Amino acid sequence: MRILGIADSINSGSAIIKDGWIDVAINEERLNRDKMCMGFPRLSIGDIDAVAVATNVLFWRPECQPYSDYFRESRGGWMREGLLSAGGVVSTIMGNSTFARNTYHTLKSVLTWGRRKNIRKILAEEFGIDAPVRFIDHHLSHAASAYFTSGFENATVITLDGAGDGKCSRVYRVRQGQFEELHDLDSYHSIGNYYSYVTHLCGFKGHKHEGKITGLAAHGEPAYLDVLKRYVDWDGKYIRNIGKCFDHSAVSKLRAELPDDFSHEDLSASVQVLLERAVSAYAEYWVKESGISNVALAGGVF
Template sequence: MRNNTEGPVVVGVSAHFHDSAVAVLVGGELVGAAHEERFTRVKQDPDIPREALRHTLREAGLTLADVDCVAYYEDPVKKLDRQLWMGLPQVPDSRPDALFRLDADRPFRDIREALGFDGRVEIVDHHLSHAASAYYFSGFADSAVLTVDAVGEWATTTWGRGDGDHLELIGETRFPHSLGLLYSTITGHLGFEVNEGEYKVMGLAPYGEPRFADRVRKLIDVTADGTFELDLAYFDFRNPQGMGTEKLTELLGVPPRVPESEIEQIHCDLARSLQLVTEETLLALAARAKRLVPSDNLCMAGGVALNVVATRRVVEEGPFKNVFVQPAAGDAGGSLGAAAVAHQRITGRRIAARRMRSALLGPATPADEVARTLKGAGARDFLDFRDREGDLLAAVADRLAAGKVIGWYHGRMEFGPRALGSRSILADPRGADMRDRINASVKMREAFRPFAPAVLAEKAGEHFRLDHPSPFMLETCEVTSPLDLPAITHVDRSARVQTVTEEDNGRFYRLIRAFEERTDCPIVLNTSFNLRGEPIVRTPEDALLCFLRSSIDCLVLEDFVIDRAALPTAWRIWFEGTRPPRTSAVSDSVYTLL
C-alpha cells in the first residue's frame, strides 16, 4: 500500500477506438504505462485495458484501492454528437459490434464494471489529452502546443498554450477537415492498412518523385494564416470500402492498388507526393502555432506527429528553437495526457516539470522467472549468465559481429510504438544483405521498409547529421558516417536514429559499446521484436514463440542466451515456417470513425 503523503494516484485510460492503454501517476510522477494489445495479443486492441491496468498497478506496487481518480481521454458525449451528425454509418462485416460504440455511457460503465473502480472519474477532451501528453511531459516552463491527428470528438487539429501549471487550447480545425484523414485516405488508396500502413507510405515515399504533388494539393486548401480545409468532393468518410470517392481516383489518375499486389513506380510517386504535401502542411500549422504563442518551444502530439520525416522538417525549418514530440504521440499516449490533466485539476499543480527521458514504462520479468519459463517449456541447452553481465554482453556482441540476428528481451517494456532496446530485434548495420534478410525471413514484411539505428549518444554526431539527443526515434536525419551502413540507411540516405545513453538505457548501451569494441562500429540495427501483424512481444513466452516462428538466430531473455542450433529438434520441426493468424482490431480499408 502507498504512503498517502505521496500525492494522488491517477490512472489515465485510452480505450474504445484503437490502441487502448493506461498510464499511472503517483504524486505527479509517471510510474508506469502499457498498451492493452501487448497483453491480449490483439493488435491495436480497443477494449477497456483491464490487463494493462492490472499489470501496471502491480509493477508500481499498487492496487485499485490505492487509485484516487481515473481519467478518460475523450468526452464520449461530444464524440457521440459528431458520430450522430455523420448519420448511422454502414458497418463493416469485420466489425459487427461497431454500433455499440455509439454509446456515450460505455466508458463510465466499463470503468465501473470492467475495471471495478467506483471513485472519481475525470473526462478530458481528446485533443487536450494529446496536448497535455506533450506539454506536461516536455519539461518546458512555457510552450506553444500543436496536436494533429485523424479526429477526436470534433477537433482534428488544435493549437494550444502551455504556461507554467496551466494548459489551454486556443484554436482548432474540426472534422471533416483533417490532415490525418487525408493521409489515411491515400494510404488506403495505395493498398495499405489504414491506421497501420501510414508508416509504410512514409517508408515508400523516398523511392518516388513528387509528380502528383499538385494533384494532392487540390485535396487540401492551406491558407496563409495556417488553417486548412479539405475539398470534401473527394472524400466519403462513411464508406467502409474506402474513404476516397471515384472523383479522387479521377483526380489522381492512379487506380486503387489491390492489397499485397506488386508495388509499382506510380505508387512510389503518389506516396512521395502525399508525404511532401503533409510536410508542407505541418510546417504551416507550426508557423501558425508560433504566431499564436510566441514561445521558443513547441510541443507536438497526435498521430501525425509520428510522421518522423515531417517532424524533422519542423525541427529544422520551423520557427521554434526547441521541439518536443511525445514518444507515444498516438491515441495510447492520450492516457498520459488525461492523467496529467486530472492531476492538475485535483492538485492545482502540473505534474513534475521534467522532460520525459524514458519510455521503458511497462512490466519487467525477473531473471529467475525467465529461468522457470525456459525449464517449464522443456528448454535445456541455454546459456545462463546470471550475475555475469560482462560475459553475457561479450557472448551477444560476438554473435552480432558474426552476422547473427538477435532477439533481445531485457528490463521494462517500452510504451509507444517504437522498440527502444527492451523488446528489440538487433543486428549488425554493416551487412549488405541484412535489411533484406530481416524483412523477408524475420519480420515477414515489405522489402522497401527501412530499419532504424541505435547509436551510442556520444558518437551520434560522427555518423549522423544530428546535433541533439533523439532517444525515442522521432525524427529522421542524414547518414554521414564514414562506415558503410546499408542495413539502416534508407534510399534517400536518411535514418530514424535512436541515441542511447548508459543513464537511460543501461544494459542496451553497454551491449552497443561491447559491439563497438569488436567492430569499431558504435551502432546496431534496432527493430521491434514482433512479426508482421502482431504486437511487440511482452512476456518471455511471447518472445520464445516469435523466435520459433521466425529466422532469428539467437534469443536473449534477460540473462539467458538460446541459439537456434540448440533448440530441441521437435520445436524446430513444429514451429519453423509457421505463422499465427493475423488478429487485428482495426479495419484495413477505412479509419473507423465510429
C-alpha cells in the same frame, strides 16, 4: 494520489500517475499480443484513487479487439458504420457546412453516450474501483502528454491527428502548466485522414500502415501533388478540406482522379510533400500567434 489513465481507442492501454509523476504505463497490445488493439484495456488496469479516461465521444468496445482494416472491414458495429457512411454522402453535397458538421458531431455524441456508463460499471463490478471518473478531451489528453514530458515551463503545444472528439487539431499556449486554447480544427479538415486514404489506396491498412507510405515516399516523386491539393491544403491560416468529401466518399473521389496504373511510390511522395508543407506552415503560423518558441507536439500526424 494515484490516478489511473485509460485509453480505449486505437492503441488502448492505461497509465498510473502517482503524486504527479508517471509511475507505470503500458499498452494493452503488450499483454494480449494483438497489435494496435482497441477497446477497454482490462489487462492493464491496477488499483488507484481516481480515473481519467481519454476521449469524451467514442463508440463502445467492451473487449479489446485486434485492429482491423479501417476501410475494408467493420469498424465498430452498425451505428458507427452508418454514421460514417452518412457523413461521407452528406459531405459530397454540403461540403464544409457548419450545420452538417455540428449535426454529425451531435449525433455521434448521442450514439456513444452509453460508453461512459459502461466504463464506470466495469471499473466498479470487475475491479472494485469506485473512485471518481473523469472523461478528458481527446486533444487535451494529447497536449498534456506532450507538455508535461517536454521539460518546458512555457510552450506552444500543437496536436494533430486523424480525429478525436470532433477535432483533428488543437493549439495551446501553455504557461507554467496553465493551458490556454488558441485554436481548434474540425475533424472534417483532417490532413491526417487524407494520409490514411492514400495508405488505403496503396493497398495497405488505413490508420495502421502509414509508416509504409512514409517509407515509399523516399522512392517516388510528387507527381500527384496537384491532385491532392484540390482536396486538402494550407490556405494561409488553416488547413482546409476543400474536396467536399469525407471517409469512404473521399477514398472513392481520389481513386477516380488517379490513373489506373498510378505509381504507389509517387502517390506516397505526393501526400508526404503535401503533409510536410501544410503542417510546417500551420505550426509556424501558430507558434508566431502564441509568441512562445518552445514547441511540444502530439498526435498521430507527428
